[in-house]
Amino acid sequence: MSDHQFIEQRKPDISYPCEWEYKVIGTDEQKLRAVILAACTPVVPTITLSNVSKKGTYFSLNAVLQVEDEEMRLRIFTYLKNSPDVKIVI
Numbered sequence: 001m002s003d004h005q006f007i008e009q010r011k012p013d014i015s016y017p018c019e020w021e022y023k024v025i026g027t028d029e030q031k032l033r034a035v036i037l038a039a040c041t042p043v044v045p046t047i048t049l050s051n052v053s054k055k056g057t058y059f060s061l062n063a064v065l066q067v068e069d070e071e072m073r074l075r076i077f078t079y080l081k082n083s084p085d086v087k088i089v090i
Helices: 029-040 070-082
Strands: 020-028 048-050 058-067
Touching: 020 029, 020 070, 029 048, 029 058, 029 070, 058 070
Parallel strands: none
Antiparallel strands: 020 058, 048 058
16 A cells, blocks of 8 residues: 555635635637636626637636635536536636
């Protein structure tokens, strides 16, 4: 057994409410914006374009908003992660 298997998984210490940022990556900027807005409803996040791949195939957007609690933070993350338009969410 390797040493890393004994490292305890801890939840991050987050004080709510707080400002939270999601990085969302996909192939269609407009669809990503729509998915982010739907995921965050009724809160309207600030969405900014973070990066575009060299060939213009992938778009990276940052979505910043006030999350009230862990349940809200995880609900938005899960919604984004499960969207077919989202390739990666961080």
